[in-house]
Amino acid sequence: MKRLIVIILLIFVTACASFGTRASDDPLLLLQEASELYGTERDPVRAEELIHEAMALAVGENNLAALAEAYRQYGLFFRSNAVGRFEAHYRKEGFLDEHTTFDKRYDRSLHYLRAAEVLFAKQQRFDSLSEVYLGLAKTYLLMADMPKACEAFDQSILSNAAHRKALAAAAGTPLETPDPQEEYLKTMKQQAGCP
8 A cells, every 4th residue: 555655656746747848849839938947047957958959959940040049048048047046056067058167158148149140140030130139238248348238239229120120111111119129228228338
C-alpha cells in the first residue's frame, strides 16, 4: 500500500512539474512563452531552453523572421532582471550559450540584438528594427555607454518613422500625428539623459 501511495505521489509531482509548459513546433509561440517566463522573472532557465528550441526550429525551417525574433529575444533575455536574480545559478551552471558568462552577459545581449538587426533589416521590418534599437539603447545604458545608447535611441526613432511611412504608403493614407510610439521613444531618450 505504501508503495502504491509513493507511485501515485511521484506521478502527481511529475504531472505538476510539467503543468504550464507548452510543447510547440511554432518558434514564435515558444518565444512568446520564453518572454513571459523571463519577463515575469519566474523561470529564466526554462526561458533560455525555449529560446534555443525556437532557434533550432527557425533554422530547420529556414524561417528568417522567426530566427531574427529569437535573436532579439535572446538579447533581451541576457540583460533581463530575471538573469540578474538568478546570478548564483548562472555563475555555477553557466548559460546554454557556452560563449556567455554572467559578467559578459551584456556583451552577448548586444551580440544577439545586432544579429537580429541584420536579419530584420534584410526583411525591411522597421517596426522590429525599432524594438531592436530600443533594446540596444537599454543595454548600452546598463553598460554606462551613453553615446551608444543615445545613438541607438535615435535609430529606434528613425526606424519607427520608416515603419509608419511604409504603413501609410501601403494604405494610401497620410501619416497620423501625433504618434504614441514616437512620443514614447523620445521620452525614453530624454529620461536617459540624451540630447
